[in-house]
Each structure stands twice: as C-alpha cells, then as structure tokens.
Amino acid sequence: MARYVMALDQGTTSSRAILFDEAGGIAALEQAEFTQHFPQPGWVEHDASEIWETQLAAARGVLQKVGASASDLSSIGITNQRETTVVWDRATGEPIHYAIVWQSRQTMAICEELRSRGLEDEVKRRTGLVIDSYFSGTKIRFILDAVPGAQERAARGELCFGTIDSWLIFKLTGGRVHATEPSNASRTMIYDIRAGAWDDLLLGELNVPREMLPELRDSSGIFGETDAEWLGAPVPIAGAAGDQQASLFGQGCFTPGSAKNTYGTGCFLLMNTGDKVPKSETGLLSTVAWGRDGQLEYALEGSIFVAGAAIQWLRDGIGLVHQAGESEALARSVEDTGGVYFVPAFVGLGAPYWDERARGTLVGLTRGTTREHITRAALEAIAYQSRDVVDCFQADANLALDFLRVDGGACANQFLMQFQADILGVPVHRPPMLEVTALGAAALAGLATGFWSDENELRAATTVGATLFEPRMSADQRDALYADWQRAVERSRDWVKG
Numbered sequence: 436m437a438r439y440v441m442a443l444d445q446g447t448t449s450s451r452a453i454l455f456d457e458a459g460g461i462a463a464l465e466q467a468e469f470t471q472h473f474p475q476p477g478w479v480e481h482d483a484s485e486i487w488e489t490q491l492a493a494a495r496g497v498l499q500k501v502g503a504s505a506s507d508l509s510s511i512g513i514t515n516q517r518e519t520t521v522v523w524d525r526a527t528g529e530p531i532h533y534a535i536v537w538q539s540r541q542t543m544a545i546c547e548e549l550r551s552r553g554l555e556d557e558v559k560r561r562t563g564l565v566i567d568s569y570f571s572g573t574k575i576r577f578i579l580d581a582v583p584g585a586q587e588r589a590a591r592g593e594l595c596f597g598t599i600d601s602w603l604i605f606k607l608t609g610g611r612v613h614a615t616e617p618s619n620a621s622r623t624m625i626y627d628i629r630a631g632a633w634d635d636l637l638l639g640e641l642n643v644p645r646e647m648l649p650e651l652r653d654s655s656g657i658f659g660e661t662d663a664e665w666l667g668a669p670v671p672i673a674g675a676a677g678d679q680q681a682s683l684f685g686q687g688c689f690t691p692g693s694a695k696n697t698y699g700t701g702c703f704l705l706m707n708t709g710d711k712v713p714k715s716e717t718g719l720l721s722t723v724a725w726g727r728d729g730q731l732e733y734a735l736e737g738s739i740f741v742a743g744a745a746i747q748w749l750r751d752g753i754g755l756v757h758q759a760g761e762s763e764a765l766a767r768s769v770e771d772t773g774g775v776y777f778v779p780a781f782v783g784l785g786a787p788y789w790d791e792r793a794r795g796t797l798v799g800l801t802r803g804t805t806r807e808h809i810t811r812a813a814l815e816a817i818a819y820q821s822r823d824v825v826d827c828f829q830a831d832a833n834l835a836l837d838f839l840r841v842d843g844g845a846c847a848n849q850f851l852m853q854f855q856a857d858i859l860g861v862p863v864h865r866p867p868m869l870e871v872t873a874l875g876a877a878a879l880a881g882l883a884t885g886f887w888s889d890e891n892e893l894r895a896a897t898t899v900g901a902t903l904f905e906p907r908m909s910a911d912q913r914d915a916l917y918a919d920w921q922r923a924v925e926r927s928r929d930w931v932k933g
Contacts, residue, residue: 437509438462440881441497441670442873445490445515445599446678447536447700448747452493453870454501455877457886459893461870465496472533477540477782477931480533483521486599487606491665498666505668511607511661512674512880514681514872515599516700517622520574522585522647523602525595528610531582534599535574538701538740538782542573543791549573554640561637563621563628563712563721565789569738571598572624576641592646598622600675601649604658607672612659615649617731618680621723628723629712631731654680654725655879674879678872679703680724683734685875686840686866687894694828694836696821697872698845701785702742704824705734706832717827718787725879735831737786737824741795743845745779745813755806763850766811774799776923777812780930787827788928796927817845818855819920825859838862838903842871857908858917867900 439454439462450469454462467489472480494511498504518537523530535541546566549558558566568574575596579585588594597605598619604612620626620633625643627634633648652658654676660669676684679697683705686695691709696702705724706713713721713735724734746762749755756762778784780793797809829835838861845851846865856863868874874893881887 437886438507439503440509440877440886441494441511442877443490443494443511443513443603444873444876445486445513445603447516447538450486450490450493451873452497453873454497454503455874459874459895461868463497463500465493465500467493475541479536479539479782481519481536483523483530483534483602486534487603490603494666505666505670508670509886510671510673510880510884512876512878513600513603513672514676514678514876515603515619517598517619517677517679518569518571519599520571520578521597521599521602522575522578523595525593525610528606531585531594532578535577537569540568540782540791542568542577545573545576546791549640552640558624558637561627561634562624564624565720567789568791569785570622570624572637572641572643575643586642589647590644594647595649596647597649604672604675607661607665608659609662613649614652614658616652616654616675617723617726618654618677619675620651622677628721628733631726653727653729655727655883657883671884673883674876676725676876676879679705679736680734681875681879682842682872683707683724683875684878685871686842687890688840689890692832692834695840695842698742698817698841698843700742700744702739702817702821704737704821704828706828708733708735713831715827715831717830718789719824719827719831720786735828737827739820739824740782740785741779742817742820744781745777745816748781749810749813756810762810762814763848765807766814766850769805769807769811772812772815773801773804773808775804775808775812776920777809777816778923778927779813779816780927784928786824788924790928792931793928794930796923798923798926814848814851815854817851818858819917821855822858822917836861838864840864842866842869844869852904856904856906858913860906860910860913862906863904865902865904866898
C-alpha cells in the first residue's frame with residue numbers, strides 16, 4: 436500500500452523532492468542547487484538539462500533517505516518556477532538553447548514591438564496579462580530567432596516548447612507525454628484564460644507554430660507514468676501546477692476572497708476569485724488558479740520579481756552577508772535603516788508598476804551607513820513591495836484584508852514577518868509547515884489517485900500550530916515609512932535607456 440506522495444518542487448535556484456505522508460506531514464526532503472547564468476545585464480538563463488539532472492537526483496535521494504521505493508509512492512505531483520521557457524528537440528529530448536528564466540529581461544525589444552502594434556488591450560483581454568518580458572510567449576520567439584533553422588523545425592513539429600512542468604513530464608515519461616495544465620499555460624501570453632485554449636491570434640502575432648505546443652490537461656489527473664529506469668518502477672504523474680497556484684491550493688485558499696503571499700526568489704500574492712475571471716485597474720494580473728474536472732478556477736495576482744533574491748545578492752553578489760540566515764540578526768542589530776531604502780529592481784519592477792526599465796537602487800546612504808542598515812533595508816523592501824500589491828488587491832476587490840497567509844523560505848525570518856505585519860497594519864498568519872507550495876502539488880496528485888479523498892484532509896498541516904504576527908507600529912509611523920519607500924521607487928524607474 437502506498438505510503439507517500441512525492442512532490443517535485445522545481446524552483447529558480449534549486450530542484451527539490453519532498454515526500455508527504457497521509458497526514459500531509461513531511462517524511463523527507465532532498466534538494467540540489469543548479470547554476471545561474473547571466474550572459475548579459477538583465478538576462479537570466481538556466482541549463483534545462485542540469486535542471487532535469489538535479490531534479491532526478493533529488494527524487495532518487497529523497498526515497499533513499501527513508502529507505503522507500505517506487506512502490507511506496509501513490510503518485511508524483513510537480514510544481515515549478517513559472518514562465519521559464521524551454522525549447523527542445525522532440526526526437527532527442529535535448530534543449531536547443533538555454534532556458535530563458537522568468538526573471539530575464541532579454542525579450543524587451545520583442546515586447547516593445549508588440550506594444551507598437553497596439554496589442555496591449557488585446558493581450559490583457561485574452562490572457563489577463565500585460566505585455567512584459569516576464570511571460571513565456573516572447574521567450575519562445577527569442578529562442579526561435581536565436582537558433583538557426585528553429586522556426587522551420589518548430590513548424591514541422593520537430594521541436595517542443597514547454598514551461599518547466601512540461602519539460603519534466605516529457606523527461607520523466609521518456610518523451611511519451613508532452614503536456615501542461617492551465618495554471619502554467621495561463622502564464623505564457625499565448626493562452627486564452629476564458630476559452631481555456633491556446634490563442635490563435637496571439638500565436639500568429641508572435642509567429643509561434645501551434646505544432647510545438649504541449650497538450651492541455653487538468654491540473655489534477657493522470658498525465659502519464661514515469662519510465663521505470665528513473666525510480667525503479669513506473670509511478671503515475673498525477674498533478675501539476677505553477678508554484679504560486681500550488682501554494683494557493685496548499686494554503687487551502689479554495690473559496691473566493693482567500694489570499695496568500697509566498698516569499699521566495701520573488702514574492703507572489705494571489706487571491707482566489709472562484710469561477711469568475713478577475714479584473715484589475717491597478718496593475719495586477721488575472722490568471723488561472725487551477726483546472727479540475729474540466730472546470731477552471733481563477734485568481735488575481737501581484738507578482739514581485741525580487742524578494743529573497745535580494746538577500747541572495749547581498750550574499751553572492753557583494754558579500755555583505757556570509758549566509759542568508761545572518762540577515763535577521765544583522766537587521767535586528769540596528770534600530771532602523773538610518774534612512775536607507777533599497778529598491779531591488781534588478782530585472783525591472785513587476786506589479787503594480789510593470790517597468791522593465793527600472794533598476795536596483797540604494798538611496799539615503801550616508802557615511803554612517805553600515806552593512807546592517809543595508810541588510811535591514813533589503814528585508815524591509817520585501818515587505819514594502821508586498822504592501823504595494825496588497826493595496827492594489829484591496830482597491831480592486833473593494834475589501835479590507837483581515838489577515839495575510841504567508842509561506843515560502845523567507846517566512847522563517849521573524850524580523851521580516853513582524854515588519855510585514857507592521858507595514859500592512861494587519862496580522863500575518865504563518866503556517867507551522869512552510870513547504871506549502873510542494874504540499875499543493877502533492878495534494879493535486881494525491882487527490883487524483885485517491886491517496887486523499889478530500890482537500891480538507893490536509894487543512895491541519897497548515898493551520899495547527901500556526902504563528903500569528905500582530906502589527907505593533909503606529910499608523911503615522913507606517914504611513915511615513917511607506918511614503919519614503921514610494922519616493923525611493925520613483926528614483927529607480929525608467930533607468931535603462933534605449
């Protein structure tokens with residue numbers, strides 16, 4: 436009898452595999468980091484083959500940790516960094532170009548050309564998105580232009596496009612299944628979120644051949660079985676969702692109006708809107724939450740490109756901290772930032788600004804500024820950016836947020852969580868188990884195979900023993916700090932010329 440569901444959590448900086456038991460608890464976790472490639476300023480790429488190798492190693496390693504085999508698995512659920520784009524040879528399974536990462540700005544010129552054709556309103560109406568380098572459609576166009584003969588090969592059906600979920604499903608099934616599901620498809624800028632189908636007009640505008648696109652499936656359901664060689668025996672792949680939608684599912688946000696914020700490489704706040712496609716007047720995105728039993732559910736989303744990645748930059752980019760965990764102690768060692776604000780617009784600004792030309796900015800520096808002040812400013816920036824998005828949610832939905840559910844690795848930082856509650860003026864609810872994104876992927880798979888009969892069986896995993904951070908800051912102080920943050924953001928905007 437199956438004892439576990441395996442979640443493959445393929446993120447921006449590492450590939451992880453997690454085993455969940457019947458109570459939704461973590462039995463074991465294995466993680467492998469992979470290389471980040473920065474070929475030009477603002478460009479970010481990954482080697483998709485290395486992603487596959489690290490993900491397979493993590494899957495094998497997590498089974499080994501508990502002495503389990505493939506027969507102990509009910510199924511596998513996949514969650515992934517969204518928008519990151521892979522194009523590969525259908526026959527050999529080899530990528531034809533490095534994967535272009537969701538953060539990358541290398542398709543700015545293609546986006547400008549689409550805007551010049553007056554397509555902004557049409558893209559928004561059909562896809563719920565804005566024209567931005569963030570999304571997959573322009574990344575496909577870039578790769579087809581960059582590799583000689585790729586356009587013709589794609590039109591002949593010799594090449595496959597996929598976001599990371601499709602890439603992993605293809606590799607796990609030995610090339611038998613080329614498929615995706617609605618939450619990932621809704622991030623490509625070539626998918627009609629109302630029709631639940633690839634959009635012919637946008638495919639034509641980007642000259643992306645339909646022959647290279649994956650088949651659309653439900654988020655919860657059998658995609659296929661893994662090749663026996665990978666884990667020792669075939670295992671059903673029974674669920675998939677983009678990381679932020681998987682987190683929404685894992686947090687139990689099944690009813691319209693329920694919301695969560697995930698603090699990872701970036702920061703992503705989503706609110707469930709049920710079967711209604713949301714509309715935003717403030718710069719938020721309309722997206723698909725998931726597809727189940729042939730029906731789509733939707734969400735309103737605020738996407739922040741750099742959150743935890745700012746702390747990673749302090750560590751790896753300029754050596755200001757030795758390890759990410761140091762940041763909390765450094766931030767607490769000073770009373771405030773000394774007037775320093777850090778806008779981490781390394782790859783432009785996402786919601787609600789959508790400024791591809793913005794760049795990272797430190798303002799308010801004096802001779803008295805120390806690494807402690809800058810580290811604190813980097814953590815505070817994560818909370819300020821989330822406030823930007825929460826204010827938009829409240830305006831669009833015309834409701835006040837009672838509390839904010841949170842998850843992701845940076846939630847372990849007590850200073851950040853308290854400052855987030857302070858700058859929002861609402862309580863922050865942190866679950867006892869932070870691997871909510873992986874839990875969501877596992878839940879989608881486990882529900883499809885009967886490992887769990889109802890999503891409510893997993894509610895205890897994210898509610899019992901939760902921590903509540905209550906706001907302590909006065910309204911006047913909160914407003915003054917936030918007003919200066921907005922001034923700092925303005926100084927970061929429209930920096931890149933040409």
